[in-house]
Amino acid sequence: MQARHNKVAILQSNYIPWRGYFDLIHDVDLFIFYDDVQYTHSDWRNRNKLMTKDGPRWLSIPAGHNLKSLICEVEIPDQRWKQQHRSIIEQNYRSAPFIKKSRPLLDFLYENSITNLSDYNQRAIRHLSDILGIQTQFTDSRLLGINGRKTERLIGILEKVGATTYISGPSARDYIDESLFDEAGIKLEYKEYPAYPTYLQCFSPFAPFVTILDLILNVGSDSPRYIWEWRKQI
Template sequence: MNKDGVKANLSKVDHCVAILQSNYLPWRGYFDLIHDVDLFIFYDDVQYTHSDWRHRNKLMTRDGPRWLSIPAGHDLKRLICEVEIPDQSWKQQHRRIIEQNYRNAPFFKESEPLLDFLYENALTNLSDYNQRAIKYLSGILGIHTKFSDSRLLAVDGRKTERLVGILEKVGATKYISGPSARSYIEEPMFAEAGIELAYKEYPVYPAYQQCFSPFSPLVTVLDLLLCVGPQAPAHIWGKP
């Protein structure tokens, strides 16, 4: 897609925007944030951080929550979008672990196409993999938010300056930030740009019957989908 095409596609976006790094099979709160906005911008041209949500998440096992990690390496001298995983054996390993722990989940059989989508592909780039998965999972959850990538917008600057520049470029009037950004975000820059700033407040999401107890809320959204199936949206946003 050329720059003119991207700009034309985004020029109508003048509402609420979120900008966030892609994560591996995020928890339901990540999708709650996507649901809150009109445009969600993946922010993967920033430094990669190891032992973080970029390349791992948790799922439920008989022994409690367990990390499911993509072997992305420890090199921090690269951007998230530069992380390549040439050895693809992790995909079948992850699938086997999911199948072993969720074969008795109520919606396991119905989720076979989802697992095929996640693990039967040749993608080696971490950012490409995460973004593709997040968009697909958003569709399953009935989210209609538009997606873009900060790399397509060609905005320079440091930290808050760059965020504001991206928001101005897409015509945003409101920005929803993750709560952890309170410690470093320069709030006056948003006021100067005429952009409303809000911080996402994650609610206490309702519990549901998991394959193993005790219940743990901080696991991948896959756990929710495999356990409650079509009722997953109601366990994030309540019944319509």
């Protein structure tokens, strides 16, 4: 019998995402990577921001401009970007309180031979979720064998995993057919990202929309307090 998951989210994998991405993962019982969809260049799939003395800076994986590929088909044969990214992170976070303790994390992220963008992102997100103490289960839409377009396919995936509630990113309001969720008897909720608490970054002024690495390198094991635990105190 198919396992039943109450709350489910379905989202494309991103490169070392911001803390809101992990807040969404924490909200659900099952998180489904949705990487068998169109790759979009210069998006969160292959880049994110980190803090520098000049403010937030893009850190981009050289994934090319082939917009005919699915995310899961994107390959990066030139692996030099990994050491470049690690060097940039270590340089800009050399004064961060937890940079030394985070070396095993940086080893995990940048000392590997993975060339597929989706494989890289998913592996990193699962590992970062473990570090944050997230108990959510993960799977990949490719493993579920559901075809279709847009909302119809989402409904098919949700029915396959026995979802009762779908938590969607807020931008999906523009294209989701909400009536199909009513017909399927699946509750639809939109994730509203709050004004997360600030913390001491290596540089000022404070920038909230940066990679989760910024939070981990600056506050270490206290990271969950700045993502979801602070809400318990309200």
